[in-house]
Amino acid sequence: MTSELTEAPPPSLTQIFLAFSKVGLTSFGGGLSGWMMREFVHNRRWLTEGEFLDGLSLCQALPGVNVVNLSIWIGYRLQGGAGALAGALGMVVPALILAVAVVALAGEAVRGEAAHWMLAGVAAAALGLSIQMGLRAAWRVAKRGVAPTAIFAATFLALFALRLPLIWVVVVMAPVGIAHAAWAMSRKGD
Structure with missing residues (x-):
């Protein structure tokens, strides 16, 4: 399935920052790239599926965290250097602030058995998103x-x-x- 880009103007730096903040605050672990594809290709139509998967392939070959690399790549693709900065900051800063706040407020509570069960559920969902991304990439490669x-x-x-x-x-x-x-x-x- 390919997604066509709309003829809309490129998103603003604020829109890029907020979109990446949404992804960073609502996603966990390995499923991030799958969530990013859904958000930026299917929902917002800022990129085609092919462009996204090409960018993901490049970002996985670079050192560093894949999704941060991908946020920089997408931001750059949309608004140049300033877009790259907006994408990276949107992906990292709000999630970092939330993580520090959660640890500060619930440090002891996350050591309990219920937290381990919740994290196992989150890991299963992230694995499902990663498998979906892998299958899409495999299908795209097979067509070549x-x-x-x-x-x-x-x-x-x-x-x-x-x-x-x-x-x-x-x-x-x-x-x-x-x-x-x-x-x-x-x-x-x-």
């Missing part, structure tokens, strides 16, 4: 052909079945993917 699908599958197997270190998988598979993409682009020019 056999070679991209093989690269995707080899990367998945290296990381999850063989449990190879991430850095070595990236060092090997990133050049393979880049080489294939360059070859495919050169063939289109022929």
Whole structure:
């Protein structure tokens, strides 16, 4: 399913900050990128699904926290450097303030067994969002052909079945993917 962008003007810096604040304050763990896709692609239509997944792929290859990298990338895509700053601050600052307040107010309460059960439920929901994102990415790659699908599958197997270190998988598979993409682009020019 592809989402088309509307012809609306790009969002303001305040809108970018508030949108990322909403995501940062209402999301947990690994499900953040799935929530971001829903918010920025499907609800707000600021990006297409392809643009989002391309940005996510790039941000996962960079050092640092993926969703902060992604907030910077999306903000930059929408409003340049100021948008990148608004996106990063919106993602981090309100959630940080809330986390500090919760720990300060309920430090002892979160050590109880009920808190562990609640966090297990949150983790399950985050896992579901991550699986949804992975399936969307896999579907998108599969539509590009056999070679991209093989690269995707080899990367998945290296990381999850063989449990190879991430850095070595990236060092090997990133050049393979880049080489294939360059070859495919050169063939289109022929």
